Amino acid sequence: MKNAALQIVIACAVIVALLAILEVGVAYGHLKPYQFPPASKVWRGFVETSTVGFPTGISIWSHTLTTISRVAQGYAAALLLAIPLGLLIGALPILDKLTAPIVVFCRSVATLSLLPLVIVWFGAGELTKIVLIGYGCFWVMLSNVIAGVKYIDPVLIRAARSLGVRNMELYRRIVLPAALPRIFNGARMALGVGFMVIVGAEMIGTIEGLGALIMEARSFYRSEITIVGMLIIGIIGFAISIGLARLERALLPWATTSEEMSR
Template sequence: MSTMTDLVQWGLRGASLPRRRALALRLGVVLAFLALWSLVSGLVVLLGLFNPIFLAGPWLVLGKVWELALSGELWGHLGATLERVAVGFTTGALLALALGLPAGQWRAVRNLLEPIVEILRPIPPLAMLPLFIVWAGIGETSKVAFITYATFFPMFLTTVHAVQQVDPLLLRAAASLGARRPQLFFRVVLPAALPEILTGIRLGVALSFFVIVISEFIGAEQGLGYLINDGRNFFLVPQMLGSAIVLGLLGYAGNALVVRLGRHWLRWERP
């Protein structure tokens, strides 16, 4: 704790855990969850609380995922889901940034966009899915559009708010040093707003994996959502739970990637 920033952070959060200890703690939590899951599923079998088929044990579920991976079936479904998420999320993020940055910077743009956004934002994405299917069919376009619609609003709102919250003192200081409008935007506004923008992107990543399952329930022949729906139709509980776990791992990996990129882009925040 050699700097004032370190002292302040230590006072607010306490001493940070070493990396190895933090990793061990996370692995311990995961193992404890698996142990609890195994215990509950075992008690269901021993006590006959209900039909064990309703709650497959973790090793049965992980074994099913391993079986799908070895047969190659998992990778086709995984690739289809990742492709849809990547295209839909990227489109939503680009639209949110392209509209959110000027909306946060200029009141006229914000007044123009705000009524439309506030009318559409409360409409649940699930309510729009039938319309996307009617407009674009049951192919890839409707699924990508559905993800784009669902992820756009949180990223747009956080981007607008991030730009609005930039400290005016920073802008005046840069202007007094001769910075022009493009320089103010790229050298002051964008770096200052980036932490909150990245928070919105993290929300968008999580939401994209949340809604992809719904879109793959309808008219899809590949995808993790299709696997879940197929397991529901034929009562393959290990397949359903295994596909859900893979989705959760993908979401975790996507969030970790954004966090790592944020640490790289926001190096200037750390002394």
Template structure:
């Protein structure tokens, strides 16, 4: 009897602690503590710095209100976001089939892979002047630049996914009478999907880097143009607004894409 009562008394304090641990883990998972810590460090560093050198979070917020009061901030965000989405989407449409084709054909892979590994090390920003010359200073040059930034990341990840498939799986499908198209559809694509998904996610970061560079050089709208234009008036707070906005845009796209992957590609072990 004593042992039962002792066990009940011991279990009660543990029951009280469980909710706290549960909520603490929930708070940690949100990352809010990290964000608060970064804001505190930023505030302290700005306090001991020249406002023109490092504006405080409050000064950056005031700059955001200034830019947003006439709607210019939201217009710049919309221009950049549309360019990134179009270029990223078109880059994926081209890169995924090509990566599957190159990975599935050994002869083509031997011919093309050295060229891909050579060109992919040339950064997109190095092509800005050429793309302006070839496609003009309008939207085409910016979209093609984002396509370039997306293409190699997605192609290489798709190619890696195809090469990671065991030969035994392909032989087994062939031995059961599967055609080349059926092998591609039911063996290669499902196995390579996690790699394709990862490549598309990584390409988002490359797309934002490419569009900001392009907008700084040849644009009259967009977040990159806003950041570049702010330097003329030495508006450091506007520059920080642009940096924060880019981070928020990229983070939101990444989270939405990850959510869509978990929802619609769960069967392919998409867990990011």
């Protein structure tokens, strides 16, 4: 506990020191403010985007809600498709062998490289952004669900069968609970992919959303507003990831205990 507190104090001290160096460097002309905006300028950019808006009339809160809505839709669609499909593929070795090349190939394709093609199919509206987010999240989630089912300790399966557990009961009572830790891990990874994709997707065909905010700020050399957008995305992703981790600990106490024992 003391080590964790010490690490937090050291990390905070390093951050404060770096911010102070940046502030002094800009104040004395050693650093250019449009290249290395100090914390004070970033704060003024945050106040501007919160009140006046950037572009004018669109506040940072409107950008944030728009981005969260798009990510939530694509992320939810990916999970709803990937979880049942991954459970099925992972449970059937033949199906796993048939689909493995497809999963590896599609997971390796950079999601944003599909942007021109998706625009041709769906136009430059909201659906394109949601489809791209869903695509990126889907393959990450699917891979983790399949792995979660495939790599269950066979001793658990044999023990359950020796006690007479069969078919769907085996799947419900043994396979699914054992796969849940990896499924939660996949959900966190997919969330990170979703936020990476949305920044690129929002840079085309819209002026609303954190990605669009970053693009507009870049066009006007407002690097402090670019940093504001980046910080908001990071804070949202971090908060949701922490929430998923706490949900996992609450729902899967056995997984947390096993992890702590292995350390």
